[in-house]
Amino acid sequence: DVKVTQSSRYLVKRTGEKVFLECVQDMDHENMFWYRQDPGLGLRLIYFSYDVKMKEKGDIPEGYSVSREKKERFSLILESASTNQTSMYLCASSLGFVGDGRPNTGELFFGEGSRLTVL
Amino acid sequence: AQKITQTQPGMFVQEKEAVTLDCTYDTSDPSYGLFWYKQPSSGEMIFLIYQGSYDQQNATEGRYSLNFQKARKSANLVISASQLGDSAMYFCAMREPMFSGGYNKLIFGAGTRLAVHP
Numbered sequence: 001d002v003k004v005t006q007s008s009r010y011l012v013k014r015t016g017e018k019v020f021l022e023c024v025q026d027m028d029h030e031n032m033f034w035y036r037q038d039p040g041l042g043l044r045l046i047y048f049s050y051d052v053k054m055k056e057k058g059d060i061p062e063g064y065s066v067s068r069e070k071k072e073r074f075s076l077i078l079e080s081a082s083t084n085q086t087s088m089y090l091c092a093s094s095l096g097f098v099g100d101g102r103p104n105t106g107e108l109f110f111g112e113g114s115r116l117t118v119l
Numbered sequence: 120a121q122k123i124t125q126t127q128p129g130m131f132v133q134e135k136e137a138v139t140l141d142c143t144y145d146t147s148d149p150s151y152g153l154f155w156y157k158q159p160s161s162g163e164m165i166f167l168i169y170q171g172s173y174d175q176q177n178a179t180e181g182r183y184s185l186n187f188q189k190a191r192k193s194a195n196l197v198i199s200a201s202q203l204g205d206s207a208m209y210f211c212a213m214r215e216p217m218f219s220g221g222y223n224k225l226i227f228g229a230g231t232r233l234a235v236h237p
Contacts, residue, residue, distance in 0.1 A: 048224055107166055
């Protein structure tokens with residue numbers, strides 16, 4: 001069964017702390033994503049990666065960075081957490097590019113989410 | 120730019136009745152895909168159904184069907200015979216084109232919270 005695992009379901013951090021959110025997938029997917037979910041705003045893309053060591057900014061990258069040293073692992077880093085980063089964070093992965101010859105709709109496979117509270 | 124709109128923040132339906140959740144999209148690319156995901160209170164995102172822009176027939180998966188009206192740019196989700204376990208947030212999403220920086224990532228609507236009443 002395909003699986004995306006996020007390291008922590010719930011975190012509470014203090015303003016100014018450095019925060020690491022880890023995500024691991026076991027499906028050998030090329031693409032990995034970090035979304036942020038807030039009420040009334042849906043899911044907004046923070047960063048994504050389509051290959052090891054590659055990263056692309058999403059719609060709301062400010063205040064975040066990412067790391068992808070291995071294909072299966074994608075980390076989201078909050079260098080100095082702020083209260084407006086209190087949110088649900090969702091990691092996802094997907095298979096390559098649609099039309100690269102493999103059966104692929106672009107479906108995202110999600111982790112269970114990490115709910116971060118910054119005090 | 121691509122955009123997904125879900126105009127119903129909340130909906131309720133009686134158990135065993137059908138319900139339609141609205142989704143409209145905006146894109147100038149001829150090749151795209153549309154998805155619906157369900158998010159129960161536990162938080163995980165569950166894939167429900169997919170419709171490709173070139174698919175001739177509306178997608179169906181069990182009690183879920185996608186009412187795809189290409190000219191109107193709408194992709195409404197229809198849930199037949201609602202069950203209490205259908206109470207959740209529902210998100211419509213569209214796959215962005217690979218080129219022009221899209222990389223096939225998904226953009227999501229704001230979601231609709233569905234409550235099924237006994």
